[in-house]
Amino acid sequence: MTRARAETFGAWVRVDDRTLLAVDRATARRFGVDGGGRWQHPAPSSIVDETTRPLEVHVAVTARCPVACSGCYLDAHPDGEHRAFEEIAATLDDIAARGVFTVAFGGGEPLSHPELPRIAAHARARGLLPVVTTSGVGLTAERARELSSFAQVNVSHDGLGAQYRDTRGFDGARVAERALATLVEAGVPVGVNVVLTRALLGGDGAGLLALVDRVIELGAREVQLLRYKPQGRAASLEYLARRLTPAQVAQLPALISTLVSRTSVRIDCALVPLLSFSSVGRTSSAMVGRASSAVVGRTSSAIVADLVALGVMGCEAGRALGAVDVHGRDAPCSFLPGMSPADVSAFAAPEPCASCPVRAVCRGGCRVVSRHLQGDPFVPDPECPRVQEARR
Numbered sequence: 001m002t003r004a005r006a007e008t009f010g011a012w013v014r015v016d017d018r019t020l021l022a023v024d025r026a027t028a029r030r031f032g033v034d035g036g037g038r039w040q041h042p043a044p045s046s047i048v049d050e051t052t053r054p055l056e057v058h059v060a061v062t063a064r065c066p067v068a069c070s071g072c073y074l075d076a077h078p079d080g081e082h083r084a085f086e087e088i089a090a091t092l093d094d095i096a097a098r099g100v101f102t103v104a105f106g107g108g109e110p111l112s113h114p115e116l117p118r119i120a121a122h123a124r125a126r127g128l129l130p131v132v133t134t135s136g137v138g139l140t141a142e143r144a145r146e147l148s149s150f151a152q153v154n155v156s157h158d159g160l161g162a163q164y165r166d167t168r169g170f171d172g173a174r175v176a177e178r179a180l181a182t183l184v185e186a187g188v189p190v191g192v193n194v195v196l197t198r199a200l201l202g203g204d205g206a207g208l209l210a211l212v213d214r215v216i217e218l219g220a221r222e223v224q225l226l227r228y229k230p231q232g233r234a235a236s237l238e239y240l241a242r243r244l245t246p247a248q249v250a251q252l253p254a255l256i257s258t259l260v261s262r263t264s265v266r267i268d269c270a271l272v273p274l275l276s277f278s279s280v281g282r283t284s285s286a287m288v289g290r291a292s293s294a295v296v297g298r299t300s301s302a303i304v305a306d307l308v309a310l311g312v313m314g315c316e317a318g319r320a321l322g323a324v325d326v327h328g329r330d331a332p333c334s335f336l337p338g339m340s341p342a343d344v345s346a347f348a349a350p351e352p353c354a355s356c357p358v359r360a361v362c363r364g365g366c367r368v369v370s371r372h373l374q375g376d377p378f379v380p381d382p383e384c385p386r387v388q389e390a391r392r
């Protein structure tokens with residue numbers, strides 16, 4: 001079902017469960033969109049900074065998780081409370097009325113919520129596209145069949161065998177793989193979320209490549225690569241020992257190019273600063289898949305235009321991305337509970353971000369990492385190679 005939202009540049013249009021397009025005014029009209037007051041002035045030349053309402057909202061449905069990994073981002077535990085269906089339904093009604101396209105359910109472990117299928121059906125009924133992320137714990141064949149309303153179920157898989165346990169403190173590789181197979185068997189579209197850690201990438205990225213080959217074999221249609229974030233219990237673990245080394249960061253573009261040749265790859269918002277510098281600051285032949293091959297040797301505005309056209313988004317916390325925590329409180333993103341979406345969205349990163357060619361897309365990197373390492377979310381991402389070089 002087509003769903004559209006007018007913007008100053010034209011409109012966002014969702015044409016199917018996998019395709020969200022930014023279109024100009026003429027194309028928007030062909031989809032039946034009337035921009036009204038938003039189109040009374042000439043259209044801006046770029047869509048950057050023109051999307052100030054969320055396209056996607058992450059909604060926590062529970063604080064419960066039977067596993068309670070030592071590396072949980074959200075401090076979930078086995079006795080955590082579920083949010084009541086009626087409250088979640090009210091949240092969905094509200095975000096649908098705000099023109100949001102996608103609702104991503106999380107927790108805790110969302111599968112532990114007994115009314116998850118009903119929640120997904122309610123989202124569909126409001127025109128929202130429901131997706132969910134799970135460890136796979138507790139997934140049976142019967143439960144998998146109940147998840148058919150979801151546009152995609154994302155299974156977290158952080159490494160084959162012991163590598164998973166090293167990241168999460170929970171031996172979840174077999175659970176994740178069983179869940180993938182069960183969901184595919186039930187006809188549910190599945191993706192895999194992979195947190196990039198030092199142990200997973202090792203010296204040559206072989207652990208990541210092997211993991212991706214395994215999940216493709218099991219039927220995953222997409223892999224999302226995520227930066228390891230110092231949030232919740234993961235912050236108190238050995239974050240510095242688990243984050244990627246500078247050598248691994250430098251290797252990422254080539255690694256992603258290899259993955260793109262094997263499957264559909266999504267890049268986490270927080271990874272953008274780690275990839276941007278190798279694309280923009282150097283002339284390297286090892287580039288970052290589609291995004292970087294488009295940016296080599298271009299002017300700043302052309303680079304940003306290309307990244308935008310390719311759908312690359314960095315920190316959109318409080319802007320194109322929103323979150324609602326398990327108590328129903330708004331947040332800029334699910335990793336920043338308690339912070340004001342308006343404060344985070346207003347952040348204008350100073351140098352070296354201010355003159356960075358991809359600033360308009362990256363927006364200064366991840367606030368979660370800045371907060372953890374610098375004690376201040378409103379400073380440039382200290383793990384960005386360009387920021388590190390400027391400090392040197």
Ligand code: SF4
Pocket residue numbers: 269270314315316317321332333334335336365366367368369
């Ligand atoms: S702070 Fe920004 S980059 Fe970091 S996880 Fe949230 S939205 Fe992504």
Ligand code: SF4
Pocket residue numbers: 272273274276277349352353354356357358359362363364365380381384385386387
């Ligand atoms: S310098 Fe700032 S804006 Fe540029 S890539 Fe790094 S964090 Fe992002």
